[in-house]
Amino acid sequence: MASGTPSRTAPPAPVGPEPWVPPQLRLVCLDIDDTLIDCTAAIRRTLAVLTGRGDLWPLWDLITEEHVAMVVAGQLGYEVMHHRRTECFLAELGILADFAQVASFEERRRDILSQSWRLFDDVLPCLEWLRAAGLQLAAVTNASGTHQRRKIADLGLAPFFDHVAIAGELGVAKPDPLMFHSACLALGCDPAQAVHVGDKLDTDAIGAQDAGLGAVWLDRDDTSRTGERAPVGVHTVTTLAELPELLVSEYVTVGVPAQRAAGTPAAQLRDRVL
Ligand SMILES: [Mg+2]
Numbered sequence: 001m002a003s004g005t006p007s008r009t010a011p012p013a014p015v016g017p018e019p020w021v022p023p024q025l026r027l028v029c030l031d032i033d034d035t036l037i038d039c040t041a042a043i044r045r046t047l048a049v050l051t052g053r054g055d056l057w058p059l060w061d062l063i064t065e066e067h068v069a070m071v072v073a074g075q076l077g078y079e080v081m082h083h084r085r086t087e088c089f090l091a092e093l094g095i096l097a098d099f100a101q102v103a104s105f106e107e108r109r110r111d112i113l114s115q116s117w118r119l120f121d122d123v124l125p126c127l128e129w130l131r132a133a134g135l136q137l138a139a140v141t142n143a144s145g146t147h148q149r150r151k152i153a154d155l156g157l158a159p160f161f162d163h164v165a166i167a168g169e170l171g172v173a174k175p176d177p178l179m180f181h182s183a184c185l186a187l188g189c190d191p192a193q194a195v196h197v198g199d200k201l202d203t204d205a206i207g208a209q210d211a212g213l214g215a216v217w218l219d220r221d222d223t224s225r226t227g228e229r230a231p232v233g234v235h236t237v238t239t240l241a242e243l244p245e246l247l248v249s250e251y252v253t254v255g256v257p258a259q260r261a262a263g264t265p266a267a268q269l270r271d272r273v274l
Contacts, residue, residue, distance in 0.1 A: 031198030078144035175207025
């Protein structure tokens with residue numbers, strides 16, 4: 001370098017955002033009731049058959065929510081909850097029934113209900129796609145073990161699942177992280193490599209997110225347009241038919257690189273912001 005020529009050092013390379021690295025996906029956890037099985041329709045039909053009235057679903061749903069909350073809080077087991085829920089339902093209708101009468105009503109309700117289960121139309125194509133993609137599948141469901149395993153078997157769902165985690169068998173219920181982690185542990189999968197899909201925003205989607213899994217809220221009634229909104233990081237779909245595209249866009253699934261397809265809302269937002 002000639003004498004007198006000022007020396008220059010190369011300017012530091014500009015520091016930009018870390019490049020987005022799509023997470024690996026190995027496990028898809030699925031809720032059962034009102035995610036895969038149309039429980040609401042089955043319960044509506046059953047109540048109408050038992051009472052001759054078609055207007056009792058809202059009352060049953062409200063009583064169920066109150067009693068399931070006690071199960072989630074660890075105050076009741078499922079079998080006791082089922083009996084008390086029916087006792088409370090009958091009392092609201094002005095029917096004071098003794099223990100045997102409540103048990104008889106509950107038994108008839110279960111018998112009729114077991115004939116009424118139906119899968120949503122989008123379930124089997126989605127499960128077949130997930131299996132074909134090489135993903136492991138787990139059912140993660142808040143229910144009593146005996147009845148849920150029977151439902152899963154009767155509807156032909158059992159062969160799809162590598163593991164079934166049921167609240168009534170584990171002694172905890174979603175949104176407790178143990179529910180999600182038990183499935184991950186059983187299948188040797190890190191929670192960060194798993195996604196949970198369910199119809200309840202709080203117990204399914206937010207519970208899974210808090211447990212470190214990817215979270216997908218299945219909003220079949222499209223209520224997110226007018227009411228409940230998913231928090232940042234929770235994906236929303238209105239049908240399981242949308243799930244494959246979402247997973248391919250957001251995750252590296254087995255043998256399928258994440259695409260973040262231009263045109264998806266997530267991709268458009270990312271391109272605008274970063
Ligand atoms: Mg559900």
